[in-house]
Amino acid sequence: MKRTFAFALALCLGCTIMAQKKYELTSPDRQVKATVSVGEQLTYNLAYGNETLLDNCTLGMEVSEEKLGTNPKVVRASRKNVSETITPVVPLKYATVDNHYNQLLLKFRGGYSIEFRAFDNGFAYRFITDRKGEMEVKNETFGLHFPGDYLLHMQQPGGFKTSYEEEYRHVESKEWKESDRMALLPLLIDTRKDCKILFSESALSDYPGMFLKSRGANSVEAVFPRVPLEFGEDGDRSQKILKEADYIARTEGKRNFPWRYFVIAPNDGDLIENTMTLQLAEKNVLDDTSWIKPGQASWEWWNGAIPYGPDVNFEAGCNLDTYKYFIDFAAHYGIPYIIMDEGWAMSTRDPYTPNPKVDVHELIRYGKEKNVGIVLWLTWLTVENNFGLFETFEKWGVKGVKIDFMDRSDQWMVNFYERVAKEAAKHHLLVDFHGSFKPSGLEYKYPNVISYEGVRGMEQMGGCRPDNSVYLPFIRNAVGPMDYTPGAMLSMQPEVYRSERPNSASIGTRAYQMALFVIFESGLQMMADNPTLYYRNDECSRFLTQVPQTWDETIALKAKVGEYVIVAKRKGEKWYIGGMTNNQQKERTFDIALDFLPEGKTCKITSFEDGINANRQAMDYRKKEQTLKKGDILHVRMARNGGFAAVIE
Numbered sequence: 292m293k294r295t296f297a298f299a300l301a302l303c304l305g306c307t308i309m310a311q312k313k314y315e316l317t318s319p320d321r322q323v324k325a326t327v328s329v330g331e332q333l334t335y336n337l338a339y340g341n342e343t344l345l346d347n348c349t350l351g352m353e354v355s356e357e358k359l360g361t362n363p364k365v366v367r368a369s370r371k372n373v374s375e376t377i378t379p380v381v382p383l384k385y386a387t388v389d390n391h392y393n394q395l396l397l398k399f400r401g402g403y404s405i406e407f408r409a410f411d412n413g414f415a416y417r418f419i420t421d422r423k424g425e426m427e428v429k430n431e432t433f434g435l436h437f438p439g440d441y442l443l444h445m446q447q448p449g450g451f452k453t454s455y456e457e458e459y460r461h462v463e464s465k466e467w468k469e470s471d472r473m474a475l476l477p478l479l480i481d482t483r484k485d486c487k488i489l490f491s492e493s494a495l496s497d498y499p500g501m502f503l504k505s506r507g508a509n510s511v512e513a514v515f516p517r518v519p520l521e522f523g524e525d526g527d528r529s530q531k532i533l534k535e536a537d538y539i540a541r542t543e544g545k546r547n548f549p550w551r552y553f554v555i556a557p558n559d560g561d562l563i564e565n566t567m568t569l570q571l572a573e574k575n576v577l578d579d580t581s582w583i584k585p586g587q588a589s590w591e592w593w594n595g596a597i598p599y600g601p602d603v604n605f606e607a608g609c610n611l612d613t614y615k616y617f618i619d620f621a622a623h624y625g626i627p628y629i630i631m632d633e634g635w636a637m638s639t640r641d642p643y644t645p646n647p648k649v650d651v652h653e654l655i656r657y658g659k660e661k662n663v664g665i666v667l668w669l670t671w672l673t674v675e676n677n678f679g680l681f682e683t684f685e686k687w688g689v690k691g692v693k694i695d696f697m698d699r700s701d702q703w704m705v706n707f708y709e710r711v712a713k714e715a716a717k718h719h720l721l722v723d724f725h726g727s728f729k730p731s732g733l734e735y736k737y738p739n740v741i742s743y744e745g746v747r748g749m750e751q752m753g754g755c756r757p758d759n760s761v762y763l764p765f766i767r768n769a770v771g772p773m774d775y776t777p778g779a780m781l782s783m784q785p786e787v788y789r790s791e792r793p794n795s796a797s798i799g800t801r802a803y804q805m806a807l808f809v810i811f812e813s814g815l816q817m818m819a820d821n822p823t824l825y826y827r828n829d830e831c832s833r834f835l836t837q838v839p840q841t842w843d844e845t846i847a848l849k850a851k852v853g854e855y856v857i858v859a860k861r862k863g864e865k866w867y868i869g870g871m872t873n874n875q876q877k878e879r880t881f882d883i884a885l886d887f888l889p890e891g892k893t894c895k896i897t898s899f900e901d902g903i904n905a906n907r908q909a910m911d912y913r914k915k916e917q918t919l920k921k922g923d924i925l926h927v928r929m930a931r932n933g934g935f936a937a938v939i940e
Contacts, residue, residue, distance in 0.1 A: 314368060316395040318409040323555060325407060325414050327397070333360040333405070337414055339555050342484050343438055350405070351432035352418050352548075357401065359418070360432065364400040371396075379569060380580045380738035383772055383812040384845040390570045402544075413567055415552035417494070422544030429538050433501065433513035433551060435490075437464045440509070442481040444766060444852070447472035451502070451516040452532075452698050455728050455745040458759045459766070461853075465509050473504040473514060477729060479562075479766045479852070487852065489554040489562055491770045493571035495731035496709060497542050498549055500700030515539040516701035527639045528670040528696040540702045549731070554769070560847025562765045563858060572732030582719045583739050585814040585840040586627035588666060589617050593750060593776060594821035595793025596634075603823070609634035610648040615657055620822035622661035624836040629658070630693055630817060632668040642673055642680045655688040664690030666721065666815075671697045674711060681718040691721030691741070691815070700728045712737035723774055723815050730771025734814075741772065741814030748775040749797055749819055752790050757799045757932040758853075758873045760807075765852045768812055776817045777807035778835060780824035782909035784932060785874065793821070799871075800905045801912040803934030805831060808838040809869025810858055816840050830914060834899060834936065838867060849881050857927060857935070859887055868898075870927055870935035877906055881927040888921040888939065896925070898937035905930040 311330040317323065326336045337345040351360025370393070377388040395407040404419040420426070441464040446457040455475060462471075464480075477491035492501055499515045506512045518541060521534035550571040556562045591614075597607045598616055605612035617629050635651060637644045645651040655665050667684065671694050674680065684692065694711065697704055708724065715722045716739045725744040734740040746767050749755050760775075767773055779797030782804060783789070790796040797804060808816065818825070818835065825832040844861040848868075857870035866887065872879050878901075888894055896919055902911030909932070919925060919939070927935045 312365065314395060314397065316393060316407050316409045318411045319372070319391050319393060320411045322411065323409050323414055325409055327395070327407065329363055329365055329397070331362055333363055337553065339486050339557070342486065344482050344484065344486060344488060344555070345435055345553075346438045347436045349432055349434035350416065352403075353429040353431070354420070354426050355429070359399070359401065359403050365397055366400050367398040369396045369398075370394060377569060379735060380575055380577075380583060381585055381734070381741065381772075381814045382841045382843070383814065384564065384566055384842055386843040388566045388569060410567070410570070412556070412561060412565060413552060413554045415493075415550045415567070415571055417550045418548040420544055420546060420548070424544050425541060426544045427538040428498075428540040428542065431513060431515065431539070434506070434510060435512075436508075436510045437480075437482075439483065440465050441483065443467065443474070444479040444481070444762060445474035445503075447474050451700070454698055454726055456747045456751065458747055458754075459762050467505040467511070469505050469507050471505055473502045475729070476501055476503070477766050477770045478503060479762075481852070485557060487556045487559065487562065489556065489565070489766065489769055491552060491568065491729065491731070493550045493552060493568045493732040494547065494573050495549045495705060495733070496573070497546070497702065497706055498540050499702045499705060500728055500731070501549075501551075516699065518702050528672055529698055530672065542702075558850070559765060559852050560850035562769050562852070563847040563850060563856065564845055565769060568730060568732055568770050569735055572735035574736070575738055576736055577716055577738065580738055583721065583741070584627065585741060587816045587818055587836060587840065588628035588630045589621045589626055589822065590630040590632065590776065590817040590819050591617055592630070592632035593792070593795050593819040595795070597793035598821055598823045600823050600826075609646065611650045611653060614649060614654050617822060618654065618658050618661050618663045620825065621663045624825070624832060626663070626818065626836055628664045628666050628690060628815070630666045630668065632693070635667060639670055640673055640676070642667075642669055642677050643683065652687065659688060666691040666693055666723070668693045668695060670695055671707065671726075675707065678710075678714065681714045681720055684720060685718035689720065691723065693723040693725050696726040697724065697728070698726065708733055709737070712740045715739055721815065725774055729767065734771060742774040743772060744774040746773050746775055748773075749779065750776055752795065753788050753798065755798065756785060756874070757803065757871065758875075761856060761871055761873045762853050764810055764856050764858070765850070772813045773811055774813055774815065774817065775807065775811050776819040777804055777811060778818040778820050779804050780820045780828050780831070784907060784909050795820070798932060800901050800909040800930055800933040801831065802899050802901045802905070802929070802936060803871055803932060805835060805899050805936040806869035806871050806934035808835050809860060809867045809936055810856060810871060814840055831899065834897070834938065837938070846887055848883055855879055855929070857881060857883065861887075864889075864940070866939040868925075868935065868937040868939070870929055872929045872931070872933055874932050877931055878933070879929050883925040883927055885919055885921055885923050885925055888919070890921055893918050893920045894939045896937055896939045898935065900928065900935055901930040901933040905933055
């Protein structure tokens with residue numbers, strides 16, 4: 292009897308193994324390999340070289356009463372190789388991007404397919420359904436299993452309602468418990484196998500944003516906010532969700548779902564140079580993009596709108612004279628925009644009635660005279676309740692909107708982002724989504740979406756530390772533009788930090804703040820500090836205001852996650868270098884080979900460096916000029932919480 296049972300069990304196992312069909316997909320350079328297994332469920336392994344990075348990862352989707360990916364039947368498998376060049380309207384890293392990948396498309400019985408792509412630096416997949424009418428997505432299965440004890444760098448909110456501004460936590464994968472907080476995307480995974488993995492999503496549309504939670508046993512799974520059905524009051528900038536559906540999306544039956552992607556980085560600098568969100572995003576849908584002009588913006592909120600000094604002969608604050616002063620400042624340095632934040636309108640709920648002390652119409656006229664455009668702040672709730680404001684603002688002559696406090700990422704809110712982008716584009720308005728989730732491709736479909744917050748930025752004052760911010764080029768900024776709001780002229784080391792508006796200050800050195808303009812990517816880069824301080828620090832201000840917001844080329848020169856970053860970026864014939872470091876060493880020194888400079892040309896380099904006492908007095912910096920050529924070595928020294936900024940011309 293025992294022998295019979297053992298034989299039967301072996302037969303069953305054998306049948307299961309035989310029933311599994313494996314499909315391999317490799318990158319063009321054959322370093323990235325995904326193995327998709329079709330058995331009772333869909334699973335995949337992901338390897339780089341000879342090293343397995345992820346194994347027994349699950350994928351599926353529950354649509355109405357069907358579970359796509361359970362007992363799947365492949366009806367056709369097709370492959371192709373794609374090589375194309377993408378030219379982004381707002382080039383945050385490169386003027387052109389090579390998009391080269393191998394593709395595997397598995398079509399299954401039941402009206403769905405899964406598309407897999409392998410790139411030289413990563414892997415991605417998405418579900419595709421081909422069904423009539425609408426359908427309800429009950430859930431999506433996304434499971435990762437780590438074959439080793441990995442280190443996870445992640446933001447962990449208290450729930451689905453979040454400002455997306457949490458500090459990064461650094462958690463051993465085996466220590467992340469099912470009862471612990473979930474995580475936002477993007478997630479950075481240190482495999483400790485000479486490779487890191489950045490995980491995020493792209494082409495997010497008509498579908499909720501993904502979150503991750505532990506499921507124990509060194510594994511994680513996706514969780515999604517459900518569709519909200521009823522809302523209640525929660526002040527002037529949010530809503531309470533009173534009732535939810537039992538599904539995460541109600542959507543068209545014939546559609547492409549968001550991409551789930553993995554950037555594989557043998558070198559930490561590869562994370563900075565990646566363009567995966569762009570490569571997977573939907574193509575630009577705007578016929579005319581000539582009016583989309585990235586640039587810097589003077590911003591009054593962080594500095595309390597209180598300029599002072601002998602040239603300020605008016606009572607400063609949220610009023611006409613102060614904003615004209617900000618416009619004059621912007622015009623003086625060639626800054627194309629000013630942000631008018633909370634206070635420009637009589638009420639946060641009414642976008643049509645300006646504060647009479649401000650006189651928005653006069654400021655728009657005055658700004659046009661000075662070649663400075665006006666960007667107006669709004670809460671998302673006010674936008675939703677007054678969706679005709681885009682047409683009105685265009686008639687007024689407004690150049691853009693900064694929309695704040697989108698503290699959700701359910702399907703309704705994701706659709707709100709896209710409705711705003713579309714309507715704003717129709718009326719030639721730029722959009723900065725502040726208080727927002729991370730970029731997920733909409734900014735390429737509608738390139739008038741010029742930046743997102745979704746970061747613990749400088750408005751957090753003492754809560755914004757270089758120890759956290761040095762992760763941003765590898766994680767948050769690695770997936771898209773980031774409204775961090777740099778530019779502080781009052782700089783302090785953390786042990787002596789004191790700050791209160793209007794005398795706002797930052798943690799980190801002066802050179803660190805200047806470097807952020809080169810390192811951090813945003814189509815609308817705010818200059819957060821007081822015009823008074825920029826005037827008093829003219830040589831720093833002249834450097835900052837010449838730094839471009841779009842780039843032809845980006846090179847990560849030195850990079851180590853959580854410790855330091857040095858990048859070189861080119862615009863035309865000029866190169867800029869930016870470096871930042873954390874609080875862990877008194878100083879760091881680097882030798883940078885200038886191999887990226889043009890052959891046979893002697894260049895002038897103007898640099899701003901940490902002074903000898905910057906590790907204690909963060910305001911200490913040195914401006915230096917020297918001549919260098921291709922092949923020379925540039926010596927870079929950064930104090931703790933320090934930086935380095937330079938232009939080569």
